[in-house]
Amino acid sequence: MSTSHAIAELATRIDWLARAEAVAGQLAANAARHDAEDSFVADNYALLKEQGFFSAHVPAELGGGDANYAETAAVIRRLGSACGSTALTYSMHSHLVAAALWRWRNQKAPTDGLLKRVAAENLVLISSGGSDWLKSAGDAVKVDGGFRITARKIFSSGCLAGDLLMTSAVYDDPEAGPTVLHFGVPFSAEGVEIHETWRVMGMRGTGSHDVELNGVFVPDAAIAGRREQGKWHPLFHIISLIAFPLIYAAYLGVAEGARAKALEVARRRPADEGLMQLVGEMQNAFSAAEASHDRMIRLAQTATPGADTTSEVMIGRTLVGEAAIRTTELALEVAGGGAFHRSMGIERAFRDVQGARFHPMQQKAQLRYTGRLALGLDIDG
Incomplete structure (x- = not known):
């Protein structure tokens, strides 16, 4: 049996909702403590990582757990009934994986490399989309071979456990005008700093702190998309x-x-x-x-x-x-x-x-x- 067939067969045996049910009790037991301490749900995230949840929605052919879209939503819902902060933070990673998968399947976009990395390296993806939306925020300055990014991204849920920040910044293109660039930045990159600002009413355990990008270099090859600022794309x-x-x-x-x-x-x-x-x-x-x-x-x-x-x-x-x-x-x-x-x-x-x-x-x-x-x-x- 080939490795890919073995992976596919293993994946079909995983009941991801049952696996979520199995960990829900532990997530719930930790939830009140994180809420009281204003602390990120790090132990809950570690448990999800150990159980393979971060690659669950990656197709088996790319090395993942092959959970379908409805199953992924059901898992998030079950996690939410146990610990809202864990579920919401996990949904931010999951929707980035799901969007990359949709684009790969429906548009033949070259997002399979990211999906393979998520599965092989057990990567945690962090979104800044809620604070950026159509206008985006931050400055991208053209330099030799790429861009230097200066920005402060708020609501970066789960950033303390993140591997890649999937974000954007605005480049003042001399021809096209203000242009939003989309890219990923490793949290290990020089110039990336987390500011622990998350002291809030609810969802306290999401650790949705600010991430500062101080002159972070992003190569031209890492720019995944460009669009006109403030317009639907x-x-x-x-x-x-x-x-x-x-x-x-x-x-x-x-x-x-x-x-x-x-x-x-x-x-x-x-x-x-x-x-x-x-x-x-x-x-x-x-x-x-x-x-x-x-x-x-x-x-x-x-x-x-x-x-x-x-x-x-x-x-x-x-x-x-x-x-x-x-x-x-x-x-x-x-x-x-x-x-x-x-x-x-x-x-x-x-x-x-x-x-x-x-x-x-x-x-x-x-x-x-x-x-x-x-x-x-x-x-x-």
Whole structure:
């Protein structure tokens, strides 16, 4: 049997959701400590790495675990019900892998080298996309053989465990004007420094610190893409389609965990009319979150990236976020005064789920984009 066939056969035997279930208890046990300490979930990340999760979504033919897209989303959701910070941080790595895989499969883009490295070297990828979005940030200055990058990238979730920062900066092209360059930077590169700034309300364990790039050299060959600054580009329609169902799987998982704890408490109390109605309302909110997220997953698996698809995915992002937040709010009420205690974990879930408000495209920007599109207006207007 060839090595590739052996890898493929091994990969088909891995039930990644079952593996997530097996580690969830340990992740949950560590979650409260990291939240209290404002510390990165380093031990949870080490456990995921040991269990092969960082290469799970890489195809078997490229050396990975061959988890499909829906399975990867389900894993993130399960991790989210145990530890929101671990799930959200892992989703940032996973969506970078998923986007590279989509481009390799659908566009024959030369991203297989990155995917092979993720599998062979157990690399952890870090995204700065949430802070950059369409405009990007930082300066790229042309030098012999490449560019010198000066930037400060906020919200770099998991950077303390990162191997490659997948980021961008703006080059003032003398012909094309302000141009966003996309590239990867090793955390070991000269001029890369992490500033531990992450002291926040929720998702405290994500370690979403600032990463400073101080004159970091990026060779011409490492520039993976160029686009006009501030304008929608086909790359961002791919990112919107592929990344956000995975990111919001983490928030769905947080809501699911809070709901489960609330039901556990409620089942020990007399089922009076008020409690039954609160539980029913919580169930409705969770069902709405689940249904909207299921649609996002279907779009990611079947839709073609483009302006209309981006609108549909971003509508889902808003609906999942709102319903996950509402589910967790109601979980507090269902569980009663006990939920005010940190030890129950619902209070942490309530804080963690608030992060769903802040990823692009935030609600008002999504409403504007969707409204302009529906009216036949230019989405870049």
